[in-house]
Amino acid sequence: MAQNCPTRQVIGRVGDKWSLLVLFALSTGTKRFSELRSEVQGISQKMLTQTLRTMERDGWVSRHVYATIPPKVEYTLTPLGESLEDSIAVVRRWAYTHMDEIVEAREAYDCRRE
Template identity: 50%
Template sequence: MPSFDVLQAACPSRSVLRHLTDRWTPMVVAVLSDGPARFGQIRGRVEGVTAKVLTETLRSMERDGLVTRTAQATMPPRVDYELTPLGRTLVTPLAAVRSWAEQHAEQVLEARARYDDTVD
């Protein structure tokens, strides 16, 4: 086994890590961890994401094998997204980071306020 290491510049795991930390990826994973969802449902739950960027994010996740995309050629179109088994193994790690952000947001905000006070 090649032993990947994100600390090494040329290691492919670094590009993987970078995708995981894309702006909307953790939120999309959070939404899909509740089960499959349609494009519009995801868009509804992830506040502030535009259709274009959500499409790009989902395509990128599909390419990386994290989600499956099932399109029905009906009109209007209906497209379902679902986490793959690989994508499901991501739920716990990303949820941990998300939950850290939510649980420690208060402390971080306080630290910022303190820091900004000590700066001219």
């Protein structure tokens, strides 16, 4: 896959750890910034802002601002985002299913290297 291949760029985006975790958090419904911040442990305010902006630009997330005081902002998966989440869920299920095999492989690898 050539570097400028658009699909490679999308896969690079899809492979972004924070996007995957925000996608997962939004899969259970619309969330506010603060809710996302607490649900996706370890993400900084700056990284969450940047991640949401990129996901909105890619058409995975819609951002709705309510003209309340102070303004309320909510994020929701778009149909495109939901379809991506469905395919990512396949990988997540793979991870759940094979977690033990990976842990065993790591232990065996580390033993061989001792």
